[in-house]
Amino acid sequence: MARSVAQQLAFRPATPDDAPFAADVMTALFPRSPWDPVSLRYWWSQPDESMEIARFIVLRSERPIGFAHIDHARWDVQAERYASIWGDFTPAERSGDLLSAFLAAMEERLRADGARTIRVRAEEDDLLRIDAILARGYKEDRRHKRWELDLLANRGALLAMTDESRLRMRKEGVELLTLADDRDPDVIRKVWRLSEEAGDDVPTTMPRVPEAMESYVRWTRAPEIHRDRFWIARIADDVVGVSVLGYPPVRGIVGTEWTATARSVRGRGIARALKCETLAQAITLGIDRVRTGNDSANAPILHINETMGYHLTPASISYLRPI
Numbered sequence: 001m002a003r004s005v006a007q008q009l010a011f012r013p014a015t016p017d018d019a020p021f022a023a024d025v026m027t028a029l030f031p032r033s034p035w036d037p038v039s040l041r042y043w044w045s046q047p048d049e050s051m052e053i054a055r056f057i058v059l060r061s062e063r064p065i066g067f068a069h070i071d072h073a074r075w076d077v078q079a080e081r082y083a084s085i086w087g088d089f090t091p092a093e094r095s096g097d098l099l100s101a102f103l104a105a106m107e108e109r110l111r112a113d114g115a116r117t118i119r120v121r122a123e124e125d126d127l128l129r130i131d132a133i134l135a136r137g138y139k140e141d142r143r144h145k146r147w148e149l150d151l152l153a154n155r156g157a158l159l160a161m162t163d164e165s166r167l168r169m170r171k172e173g174v175e176l177l178t179l180a181d182d183r184d185p186d187v188i189r190k191v192w193r194l195s196e197e198a199g200d201d202v203p204t205t206m207p208r209v210p211e212a213m214e215s216y217v218r219w220t221r222a223p224e225i226h227r228d229r230f231w232i233a234r235i236a237d238d239v240v241g242v243s244v245l246g247y248p249p250v251r252g253i254v255g256t257e258w259t260a261t262a263r264s265v266r267g268r269g270i271a272r273a274l275k276c277e278t279l280a281q282a283i284t285l286g287i288d289r290v291r292t293g294n295d296s297a298n299a300p301i302l303h304i305n306e307t308m309g310y311h312l313t314p315a316s317i318s319y320l321r322p323i
Helices: 002-007 016-029 037-044 096-112 127-135 155-171 187-199 213-220 270-284 299-308
Strands: 009-013 051-060 063-073 082-089 117-123 139-150 175-178 230-235 238-246 255-261 289-295 311-322
Touching (some): 002 009, 002 096, 009 096, 016 037, 016 063, 016 082, 051 082, 063 096, 082 096, 096 117, 096 127, 127 311, 155 175, 155 270, 187 238, 230 270, 238 270, 270 289, 270 299, 289 299
Parallel strands (some): 082 117, 255 289
Antiparallel strands (some): 051 063, 063 082, 139 311, 175 230, 230 238, 238 255
16 A cells, blocks of 8 residues: 555655745644744755755645655764654645655665665654554654643742842852843854753764854744843853743744753753743743753753653654664
């Protein structure tokens, strides 16, 4: 059956103009986690210095029914040759055979491109996709925990925690401020260097690819990122921490984009203080809830989430398969 379904499919190269369609597909499949069309279009418009990316609109009888995305680091920066597949179909068209045919088509493209191991992902409660993935020989690799925090129910506790963190930071000589308020012309480079250091410490199976500063700058200019909601921590001239909530411009849930601290200051409560600032600001802006996600092996940040009142929501599972 999957072979006959595959014969019905065509793959047209996608452009940034197709991003809203892809966002609509994912929003229809998972209304609890809407995808923002403006943000997705922005990212589909950007280059990446370290990555090779291909995107397609999936057609059946010349009608768009889904999208596909494959990517991998340039082989000269990632000798292990891991690659990833993403994409899905409208609820009306989606089936196990269709998902299997889609995976097979993308696997073949990546095999021809020289990939050795492929990663795919699924929501832990998406049994149809999981069954299609497992049937193709993939094995579970890692779980990415997801959390949600009710800012209305936890308002008092969060604001009290924020006050306590501010007092502690002042005593320790740590300044908390937004990117909009920072006057250092070199601040983005400093935040990027901090993020690169912290990124190397995030648990992962696929080798982490260094991010070019140009890519980091593009992130700071994304539609969901606001300089006056981008929090950093300073000790004298050094940037030692960062925490940012992304605010989807059209639809979606406000969520943590990135939280990190320098190795030299870990254990001093700086990550918690920064997260508190982002949450107190979200409360002031009238946001009712926020989300975050972390690898299940990242114990320090998981502990912070638990003590701040976050509760677990369905996780994302990564699967790997050699080809």
